[in-house]
Amino acid sequence: MPWDFDYQENQETERLKQRLLKKYKGKKLEDIIEGKEFKTEKGICYHIENQEKISLNTINPDSARKKILSNLKLIYGIGDVTELNLKKEGYRTIEDLMNHPRFGSEVKRFLEVLNKCDTCQIVDWIAHRFSKSHSLVLYASGLHNKEDFIFLDIETMGLSEMPIILFGVAQIFGDHMSINQYFVRDVKEEQAALIGFLSHINKDSIFITFNGLSFDIPYVRKRLAYYGMKVDFEKPHLDLLYFSMRASWKERLSNCRLITLEKHLFDIERKDDVPSDLVPEFYDTYMRTQNIGPLIPIIEHNKQDLITLANIFSKLHKEWE
Structure with a gap:
């Protein structure tokens, strides 16, 4: 029963406190x-x-940038299907879309943010398109x-x-x-x-x-x-x-x-x-x-x-x- 567990836990904590006071x-x-x-x-x-x-696993800045740029859905108007079609047409990264007639202006805005390496703005952009716990936010820390x-x-x-x-x-x-x-x-x-x-x-x-x-x-x-x-x-x-x-x-x-x-x-x-x-x-x-x-x-x-x-x-x- 949960109540019994809580009671037992509290009793153990109280005994710990008394041992510490004595010691x-x-x-x-x-x-x-x-x-x-x-x-x-x-x-x-x-x-x-x-x-x-400690041996801390992180992602280096170049790899972080590549990971971020490879996700075309960071650009407004691009979802799963559109991203798939764009990649079939040869648009492998966000940078490839710079001169795209529909997405070019939004891409330039994003690249301005990314090139400034302002992580606050980058995270805000990612969170707006996905969430603050998306893996791309973790990659952004690599910058x-x-x-x-x-x-x-x-x-x-x-x-x-x-x-x-x-x-x-x-x-x-x-x-x-x-x-x-x-x-x-x-x-x-x-x-x-x-x-x-x-x-x-x-x-x-x-x-x-x-x-x-x-x-x-x-x-x-x-x-x-x-x-x-x-x-x-x-x-x-x-x-x-x-x-x-x-x-x-x-x-x-x-x-x-x-x-x-x-x-x-x-x-x-x-x-x-x-x-x-x-x-x-x-x-x-x-x-x-x-x-x-x-x-x-x-x-x-x-x-x-x-x-x-x-x-x-x-x-x-x-x-x-």
């Missing part, structure tokens, strides 16, 4: 999780940095360098207007992933953590999240507005939840939760994990007791989410290559 009683966060204070003019927070080896990818995951004190307590940001450099976590030891440190997160973003950044279209990005926007921080936050965004729902493995899964994908695709079984919906309770226990025990699984949960995000991103490229 870490009297300990300091910096003694258990190595990090340093991140200082800003708006205050401080706790900065944790880790490196993980970026790996260093531009911003894998993002946040942990909060609840829904809506509550503070963000942990920003997890991962970036790819060579054969490793640099994971930076900005942790809020007290809610007064949230603005400093926001500044820490923003320090990783530049004009070429592209966000990669899991359910970030609905949760992470809107939530960060609200917290920026709360502090009156005006930031250019209009970046290309790949929400891997929706890509995963289109992938072939979806048929073999009971749901598309991140932890379900992680177990099915990578055979990872988390130990002593705290579910995202119980993060506020664990953080509240820390605030009331000043015992760091309940924080440990929150930080580890966030780190593992980022690693799994990158692995799913890589897996999707193999799925659709």
Whole structure:
């Protein structure tokens, strides 16, 4: 019965919390999780940095461009049948249609967007013709360098207007992933953590999240507005939840939760994990007791989410290559 399962799960989570409180009683966060204070003019927070080896499958810019140009249906007025007929006539790519009497002007508009390599506009164009989770959107990310990818995951004190307590940001450099976590030891440190997160973003950044279209990005926007921080936050965004729902493995899964994908695709079984919906309770226990025990699984949960995000991103490229 579902109720029995929930009850059992809650009991196990409560036992985990009590074990952590006992194990870490009297300990300091910096003694258990190595990090340093991140200082800003708006205050401080706790900065944790880790490196993980990774082999990330991506598509190179030339291949990405070829994939995009090979789909004639990106041009308004071209559907499956028309595309088939055009290709029979020798129009193999969108560029071949530049002088076409009917589609030429629309093709020139599209090529202007593509040649600017403005991924936001390219993704918008693809989404207008197909959807934001179409494989061509994933290919469009290949127009970026790996260093531009911003894998993002946040942990909060609840829904809506509550503070963000942990920003997890991962970036790819060579054969490793640099994971930076900005942790809020007290809610007064949230603005400093926001500044820490923003320090990783530049004009070429592209966000990669899991359910970030609905949760992470809107939530960060609200917290920026709360502090009156005006930031250019209009970046290309790949929400891997929706890509995963289109992938072939979806048929073999009971749901598309991140932890379900992680177990099915990578055979990872988390130990002593705290579910995202119980993060506020664990953080509240820390605030009331000043015992760091309940924080440990929150930080580890966030780190593992980022690693799994990158692995799913890589897996999707193999799925659709």
